[in-house]
Amino acid sequence: MTPKLFGRWQTRIFLLATVGSLATLPFYLGYWGVKDNLVYFWVLLYVGLLGLGWDVLYNFLQKFLWDHDWPGVLQLFAAIAEGVFLAALIKLFGLPHIPRTDFDLTSFALHYSLVWVAVYLSSWIIMRLLFPRWRFRGGEWIGKWPRSN
Secondary structure, eight states: OOOOHHHHHHHHHHHIIIIIHHHHHHHHTTSSSSSOOTHHHHHHHHHHHHHHHHHHHHHHHGGGSTTSOOOHHHHHHHHHHHHHHHHHHHHHTOBTTBOGGGOOHHHHHHHHHHHHHHHHHIIIIIHHHHOTTTGGGTTOSSSOOOOOO
């Protein structure tokens, strides 16, 4: 089953809060990136917030696809567009807690790419192994589902 909008939102929030936070830790601790800073978690928050809006668009666009699904290659192109949009937004205007003067594109690209790959692989592999019913519920975690006998 193709994820519904609320399922997309719930899955995005869950994966960014868990897998995305784990992927952000090495940057926050200063092992990767420019310096140890909370800015990486702020970037993660903005990825999630902007992603909720992107999901509305993706949900609309997938209705025009022949199988009403969003294939992996389109997810890659969407991730690139999301990353470029967020980087441009930070570089041109800055965001609260992310000053544009301290913005480092290389660290952003490395952080965003690692988070995206970790979340993508988790949604395609880990989620299907650990939560086999997740896809059949339209990606929803919270809600009422029919009881199985």
